[in-house]
Amino acid sequence: xxxxxxxxxxxxxxxxxxxxxxxxxxxxxxxxxxxxxxxxxxxxxxxxxxxxxxxxxxxxxxxxxxxxxxxxxxxxxxxxxxxxxxxxxxxxxxxxxxxxxxxxxxxxxxxxxxxxxxxxxxxxxxxxxxxxxxxxxxxxxxxxxxxxxxxxxxxxxxxxxxxxxxxxxxxxxxxxxxxxxxxxxxxxxxxxxxxxxxxxxxxxxxxxxxxxxxxxxxxxxxxxxxxxxxxxxxxxxxxxxxxxxxxxxxxxxxxxxxxxxxxxxxxxxxxxxxxxxxxxxxxxxxxxxxxxxxxxxxxxxxxxxxxxxxxxxxxxxxxxxxxxxxxxxxxxxxxxxxxxxxxxxxxxxxxxxxxxxxxxxxxxxxxxxxxxxxxxxxxxxxxxxxxxxxxxxxxxxxxxxxxxxxxxxxxxxxxxxxxxxxxxxxxxxxxxxxxxxxxxxxxxxxxxxxxxxxxxxxxxxxxxxxxxxxxxxxxxxxxxxxxxxxxxxxxxxxxxxxxxxxxxxxxxxxxxxxxxxxxxxxxxxxxxxxxxxxxxxxxx
Numbered sequence: 087x088x089x090x091x092x093x094x095x096x097x098x099x100x101x102x103x104x105x106x107x108x109x110x111x112x113x114x115x116x117x118x119x120x121x122x123x124x125x126x127x128x129x130x131x132x133x134x135x136x137x138x139x140x141x142x143x144x145x146x147x148x149x150x151x152x153x154x155x156x157x158x159x160x161x162x163x164x165x166x167x168x169x170x171x172x173x174x175x176x177x178x179x180x181x182x183x184x185x186x187x188x189x190x191x192x193x194x195x196x197x198x199x200x201x202x203x204x205x206x207x208x209x210x211x212x213x214x215x216x217x218x219x220x221x222x223x224x225x226x227x228x229x230x231x232x233x234x235x236x237x238x239x240x241x242x243x244x245x246x247x248x249x250x251x252x253x254x255x256x257x258x259x260x261x262x263x264x265x266x267x268x269x270x271x272x273x274x275x276x277x278x279x280x281x282x283x284x285x286x287x288x289x290x291x292x293x294x295x296x297x298x299x300x301x302x303x304x305x306x307x308x309x310x311x312x313x314x315x316x317x318x319x320x321x322x323x324x325x326x327x328x329x330x331x332x333x334x335x336x337x338x339x340x341x342x343x344x345x346x347x348x349x350x351x352x353x354x355x356x357x358x359x360x361x362x363x364x365x366x367x368x369x370x371x372x373x374x375x376x377x378x379x380x381x382x383x384x385x386x387x388x389x390x391x392x393x394x395x396x397x398x399x400x401x402x403x404x405x406x407x408x409x410x411x412x413x414x415x416x417x418x419x420x421x422x423x424x425x426x427x428x429x430x431x432x433x434x435x436x437x438x439x440x441x442x443x444x445x446x447x448x449x450x451x452x453x454x455x456x457x458x459x460x461x462x463x464x465x466x467x468x469x470x471x472x473x474x475x476x477x478x479x480x481x482x483x484x485x486x487x488x489x490x491x492x493x494x495x496x497x498x499x500x501x502x503x504x505x506x507x508x509x510x511x512x513x514x515x516x517x518x519x520x521x522x523x524x525x526x527x528x529x530x531x532x533x534x535x536x537x538x539x540x541x542x543x544x545x546x547x548x549x550x551x552x553x554x555x556x557x558x559x560x561x562x563x564x565x566x567x568x569x570x571x572x573x574x575x576x577x578x579x580x581x582x583x584x585x586x587x588x589x590x591x592x593x594x595x596x597x598x599x600x601x602x603x604x605x606x607x608x609x610x611x612x613x614x615x616x617x618x619x620x621x622x623x624x625x626x
Contacts, residue, residue: 210622210623211242211620211621211622211623212620212621212622212623214620215618215619215620216232216241216619216620216621217230217232217279217617217618217619218616218617218618218619219279219281219616219617220281220614220615220616220617221248221281221282221283221284221297221298221299221340221342221612221614221615221616222283222614223283223612223614224283225283225284225286225295225296225297225298225612226283226298227280227281227282227283227297227298227299227300227340228280228281229278229279229280229281230278230279230281230617231276231277231278231279232276232277233274233275233276233277234271234272234273234274234275234276234277235273235621236273237273237623238271238273238621238622238623239270239271239272239273239622240268240269240270240271240621240622241268241269241271241277241619241620241621241622242266242267242268242619242620242621242622243265243266243267243268243269243279243344243351243352243617243618243619243620244264244265244266244616244617244618245263245264245265245266245279245342245343245344245352245353245354245615245616245617246262246263246264246265246281246342246354246602246604246615246616246617247262247263247264247265247282247299247339247340247341247342247354247355247356247357247402247538247539247540247586247588247602247615248262248282248283248284248285248297248299248303248339248340248341248342248356248357248538248539248612248613248614248615249261249262249284249285249339249356249357249602249604249605249606249612249613249614249615250284250285250303250336250337250338250339250356250357250358250359250360250399250535250536250538250582250583250585250605250613251284251285251286251287251288251294251336251337251338251339251359251360251606251609251611251612252287252336252359252360252399252605252606252607252608252609253287253289253290253335253336253360253362253609254287254360254362254608254609255607255608256396257360257361257362257363257396257397257398257413257582258360258398258399258605258607259285259287259336259357259358259359259360259399259605259606259607259613260338260339260356260357260358260359260360260398260399260400260401260402260408260410260538260544260582260583260584260585260605261357261401261402261403261601261602261603261604261605261613262282262284262339262341262342262354262355262356262357262401262402262538262585262601262602262604262613262615263354263355263356263402263403263404263407263540263585263586263588263599263600263601263602264354264598264599264600264601264602265342265352265353265354265588265589265590265597265598265599266596266597266598267352267590267594267595267596267597267598268594268595268596268622269344269346269351269352269591269593269594269595270593271346275346275347276346276347276348277344277345277346277619278343278344278345278346278348279342279343279344279345279617279619280299280300280342280343280344280345280617281299281342281614281615281616281617282297282298282299282300282303282339282340282341282342282354282356282539282614282615283297283298283299283303283339283340283612283614283615284297284303284339284340284356284357284604284606284612284613284614284615285297285303285304285336285337285338285339285340285356285357285359285536285538285612286336286337286606286609286610286611286612287334287335287336287337287359287360287609287610288334288609288610289609289610290333290334290335290362290364290609291332291333291334292334293305293306293307293308293309293334293533294306294334294336294337295337296337296338296339296340296359296481296482296484296536296539297337297338297339297340297356297539297612297614297615298340299339299340299341299342299343299356299539299615300340300341300342300343300353300478300479300539301340301341301353301356301475301477301478301479301480301481301482301539301540301543301586302340302481302482302539303337303338303339303340303356303359303481303482303536303537303538303539303583303586304337304338304358304359304472304474304481304482304483304484304485304535304536304537304538304539304543304544304546304583305337305484305485305536306334306335306336306337306359306484306485306533306534306535306536307484307485307487307533309332309334309487309489309531309532309533311332311489311491311529311531312489315465315489315491315529316529318491318493319491319492319493319527319528319529322493322494322516322523322526322527323523323524323526323527323528325524327524328366328524328528329366329368329492329524329527329528329529329530329576330528330529330530331364331366331528331530331531331578332530332531332532333362333364333530333531333532333533333578333580334362334485334532334533334580335359335360335361335362335485335532335533335534335535335536335547335580335582336359336360336361336362336399336535336536336609337359337485337535337536338356338357338358338359338399338482338535338536338537338538338539338543338544338546338583338586339356339357339358339359339482339538339539339586339613339615340356340538340539340615341353341354341355341356341479341480341538341539341540341541341543341586341615342354342615342616342617343478343479344617344619349591350478350589350591351590351591351593351594352588352589352590352591352594352597353478353479353540353541353587353588353589354402354540354588354599354602354615355402355407355433355538355539355540355541355544355585355586355587355588356402356482356538356539356540356544356585356586356615357399357400357401357402357538357585357586357604357605357613358399358400358401358407358410358429358430358432358482358535358536358537358538358544358582358583358584358585359399359482359485359535359536359537359538359546359582359583360397360398360399360535360582361396361397361399361410361413361427361429361534361535361547361579361580361581361582361583362532362535362578362579362580363396363397363413363415363427363577363578363579363580364532364577364578365384365385365415365575365576365577365578366384366575366576367382367383367384367573367574367575368382368383368524368525368526368561368573368574368575379559379563380559380562380563381419381453381556381558381559381563381573382418382419382556382573382575383417383419383454383554383555383556383573383574383575384417384418384554384575384577385415385416385417385418385425385575385577395413395414395415396413397410397411397412397413397427397429397535397547397581397582398410398411398429398582399411399429399535399538399582399583399584399585399605400429400430400431400432400537400538400544400582400583400584400585401585401601401605402432402538402540402585402586402587402588402601402602403585403599403600403601404588404599405434405435405541405587405588405589405590405599406432406433406434406435406587407432407433407434407439407538407540407542407544407584407585407586407587407588408432408584408585409429409430409431409432409439409584410429410430410431410442410535410544410547410581410582410583410584411429411582412426412427412428412429412442412581413426413427413429413579413581413582414426414427415577415579417448417454417554419453419454419556420452420453420454423448423454424448425445425448425550425552425577425579426445427442427445427534427547427548427549427550427579427580427581428442428443428444428445428471428547428548428581429442429471429535429547429548429581429582429583429584430442430471430474430483430534430535430537430544430545430546430547430581430582430583430584431544431545431584432538432544432545432584432585432586432587433474433476433480433537433538433540433541433542433543433544433545433584433585433586433587434542434587435541435542435587436476436477436478436480436541436542436587436589437476437542437587438473438474438475438476438480438483438542438543438544438545439473439474439483439537439542439543439544439545439584440471440473440545441470441471441472441473441483441486441537441545441546441547441548442470442471442534442545442546442547442548442581443470443471443548444468444469444470444548444550445468445548445550445579446468447466447468447552450557451557452557452558453556453557453558454554454555454556454557455554455555455556455557456552456553456554456555459555459557459572460496460555460570460571460572461494461495461496461570462492462493462494462495462496462526462555462571462572462574463491463492463493463494463495464490464492464553464554464555464574465489465490465491465492465553466490466550466551466552466553467488467489467490467550467551468488468548468549468550469486469487469488469548469549469550470486470548471483471485471486471534471537471545471546471547471548471549471581471583472484472485472486472537472545472546473545474537474538474539474540474542474543474544474545474546474584474586475543476542476543477541477542478541478589479539480539480540480541480542480543480586480587481539481543482536482537482538482539482540482543482544482545482546482583482584482586483536483537483543483544483545483546483583484536484546485533485534485535485536485546485547485549485580485583486533486534486546486547486548486549486580487531487532487533487534487549488531488532488549488550488551488578489529489530489531489532489551490529490530490531490551490552490553490576490578491528491529491530491553492526492527492528492529492553492574492576493527494515494523494526494527494571496570496571498514498515498516500569500570501513501514501515501569502515502522502561502562502568502569502570502571503568503569504562504564504566504568504569505564505566513569515571525561525571525573525574526571526574528576530551530576530578531551531578532549532550532551532578532579532580533549533580534546534547534548534549534580534581534582534583535547535580535581535582535583536583537583537584537585537586538583538584538585538586539586540585540586540587540588540589541586541587541588541589542586542587543586543587544583544584544585544586545583545584546581546583546584547580547581547582547583548580548581549579549580549581550578550579550580551576551577551578551579552576552577552578552579553574553575553576554574554575554576554577555572555573555574555575556572556573556574557572559572559573560572561573602615
């Protein structure tokens, strides 16, 4: 069953608004007086929700021209208030407590690393990052641990999660998240940063590991068809070539993270791995394939206007990782028969995303069938994807595997015979070195795309491998044929992975979660994650 029509996955190959005010000391220079927050509030471990009463530095009491006021989002929920983006330049950042009258909203304990927030009202971002690390091209994470230096009381971070991989640009991989913000720290505290690796598609014939990170992206593991099946088929057709085929989608990206004194401050989710689809039909040498009205049992063959819709992996572009997009293909000879292959769901709020739902076998007839008939055994399998794991270091779900096979049980003594343009043929299917046995005997498998890691890992795509047969004519559709066999087809489809969730702790200001836009477009490419840390320097 040589490949006649292959799809695009052909083998081979938030910012939470911050508060920006005048530099510290402006009110003293102008003579204006403002109420100050009681220092004991911070020392007693209160979480503050601020309502702002603005004191202007002009003698008239009016707001100076060109000054800006932006309210601080104080929502403690990790998935809210972190959606607007920001770009940080070398500038003064003034804490709200220095110029606003706060109101106590709750008595939640502030982590130890944030205990000095009220004492450091003013800092300047350093001109250059203190640390900048990335995942590796070998698929491993990079980890850096350091102590907060003296006179450093805040730091700015930018985390990028690893992207998923792909085997073809027409089946898009998912991007990792870019998570940024500013967090208060205490000198001497231990900071750990983890930069994730991206997932990869290493050609559709090769299984791949997920990108390593704080949580690991879902892998696309090697798959083994049951030995009892391969033995039966090999007894009919021993050659390892098509229609004996095993294909693999792409793995998911790992998550990047920032921890202070062992407490998770932020997690950037990884993107899902792209899915894949491929199909083939039985046909003979060109000399035998020119009969008018010949029907094949494949999907979206070359020249058809029934183009398939390919799957797409989920990207990590918000607190909740996005779901993968399903794909579908239509049978050329019977357009009402559609094969839909589902992708995985994104992780969110620390809960792993579900795997893609298992597909269903279309009903047989009148033209294309999916059940054993005419002494030709057909087997198809539909398998749901695997869920991602839960927690801050959630792993993406590993790809799911499915297999199919076709077995001709017609007597070997029955040949396929006929004539064409005054020439005749008499094909002994199981002699002639098995040249034609491949049209009726084979096995296949597919493994779906892995989910991205994160604050709740993404689920993997569903997998399905489907056998089909032409019901309305014999092989080749020759008007003079006296054979008994009917044309076959097979289709292998693996859905894409969902993205991992992302997280920002309530103590972070100017938090933002957006897509890193780092998805690769080609096989054997990685969209690695990274972590950048820049210190806020103490005022002179």
